[in-house]
Amino acid sequence: MKNRNRKVGFTLVELLVVIGIIAVLIGILLPALNKAREQAKKVQCLSNLRQVHVAYVLYAQANKDQIPLGYGTNKQYNYSVYDKFAGKYILHGLLYQAGFLKAGPQIYWCPAQTHPDYSFNTPSNPWPPGSSSTINTRGSYGVRPVTGQDWVGGDPPKPMAKLTKMKSLAIFSDVVSLPYLVNNAHKTGASVLYGHGGASFVPRKAFEADMNKMANPGNLNDANWGFQPAFNDFMLKETNGVPVSGVWWDFDHK
Numbered sequence: 440m441k442n443r444n445r446k447v448g449f450t451l452v453e454l455l456v457v458i459g460i461i462a463v464l465i466g467i468l469l470p471a472l473n474k475a476r477e478q479a480k481k482v483q484c485l486s487n488l489r490q491v492h493v494a495y496v497l498y499a500q501a502n503k504d505q506i507p508l509g510y511g512t513n514k515q516y517n518y519s520v521y522d523k524f525a526g527k528y529i530l531h532g533l534l535y536q537a538g539f540l541k542a543g544p545q546i547y548w549c550p551a552q553t554h555p556d557y558s559f560n561t562p563s564n565p566w567p568p569g570s571s572s573t574i575n576t577r578g579s580y581g582v583r584p585v586t587g588q589d590w591v592g593g594d595p596p597k598p599m600a601k602l603t604k605m606k607s608l609a610i611f612s613d614v615v616s617l618p619y620l621v622n623n624a625h626k627t628g629a630s631v632l633y634g635h636g637g638a639s640f641v642p643r644k645a646f647e648a649d650m651n652k653m654a655n656p657g658n659l660n661d662a663n664w665g666f667q668p669a670f671n672d673f674m675l676k677e678t679n680g681v682p683v684s685g686v687w688w689d690f691d692h693k
Contacts, residue, residue: 477551477625480549480550480551480625481551481625481630481640483550484549484550484551484613484625484630485630485638485639485640487546487547487548487549487550487580487630488580488611488612488630488631488632488638489632489636489638490540490541490542490546491531491534491540491546491547491580491611491632492611492632492636492638493539493541494534494535494539494540494541495534495602495610495611496602496636497537497539498533498534498537498539499601499602499603501537502599503598504601504602504603505598505599505600505601505602506599506600506601506602506605506610507529507530507531507532507533507534507582507595507599508530508582508583508584508585508588508599508600508610509530509582509584509585509588509589509590509595509596509599509600510530510582510584510588510589510590511529511530511589511590511593512589512668513666513667513668513670513671514584514670514671514674514675515584515616515617515653515665515666515667515670515671515674516616516666517530517581517582517583517584517614517616517674518530518557518577518578518579518580518581518582518614518616519532519575519576519577519578520532520535520544520547520568520576520577520578521568521569521575521576522575522590522593523573523574523575523576524592524593525592525593525594526569526593527593528568529590529593529595530582530590531547531578531580531582531611532568532576533595535547544559544566544567545559547559547578547579547580548578548579548580549579549580549613549624549625549630551624551625552579552613552614552620552623552624553623553624554579554619554620554623556577557577557578557579557614557620557623558579564576564577578614579613579614579620579624580611580612580613580614581611581612581613581614581615581616582610582611583600583605583608583609583610583611583675583687584671584674584675584687585600585675585677586675586677586680588600602634603634604634605633605634605635606634606635607633607634607635607691608633608634608682608687608691609631609632609633609634609687609690609691610632610633610634611631611632612629612630612631612632612641612687612690613625613629613630613631615629615646615650615686616653616665616666616674617650617653617654617661617662617664617665617666618647618650618651618654618659618660619659619660619661619662621643621650622659622660625640626643627642627643628640628641628642628643628645629641629643629646629690631690631693639693641689641690641693642693645689645690645693646686646689646690649673649674649684649685649686649688649689650673650686652670652673653665653670653673653674672684672685673685673686674686674687675687675688676688
């Protein structure tokens with residue numbers, strides 16, 4: 440007579456097989472999930488840029504076609520929203536100050552950017568600006584560092600660049616001042632906004648050569664290597680106002 444009280448369970452071998460199958464499934468699904476997550480961030484990033492373009496258009500309409508492009512100190516400093524030294528909004532921060540950023544300040548930050556110095560409202564990058572006299576507020580996007588549009592003392596150049604003259608030129612993008620900033624964001628490229636309002640994802644290979652000229656040859660993730668005037672031409676070199684080379688020229692000719 441069979442023992443009806445006998446307990447039935449998995450053997451050790453069966454349990455190991457099940458665990459192995461689960462591990463294989465995770466290995467198959469995880470890359471797909473990561474890819475889908477990154478794609479969603481790219482979509483949100485491009486949406487941010489298109490909303491910024493609306494703000495640029497509104498600002499241009501209110502300011503004789505002028506928009507706040509340029510840079511501070513050198514062309515790698517093209518991402519600041521608020522200047523601690525001047526105590527005022529600069530560059531694309533003027534769009535927010537003027538009330539044209541209808542979606543709120545968060546669209547100044549790429550959802551893929553993980554570095555705390557370029558993320559929204561962190562101890563090293565506070566929001567609202569001006570809450571600390573020792574910290575600048577940085578976006579994770581930068582504006583086109585147009586020659587002759589340097590913001591001396593935080594003051595906008597006179598006159599500023601004109602939107603209608605930008606046409607198919609890149610005017611706003613994920614920050615690409617050094618490789619480590621791209622490595623901490625989309626990794627494989629950068630989202631770029633153009634003067635006509637279109638936005639696209641530009642593969643890293645299209646601008647990497649110029650970007651790497653600003654990097655420590657021994658360590659592309661060295662955050663302290665670049666950010667100097669000697670690298671201005673690697674960001675954007677212009678001759679008589681015509682772009683001829685640099686990362687932003689690469690964006691123009693992707």
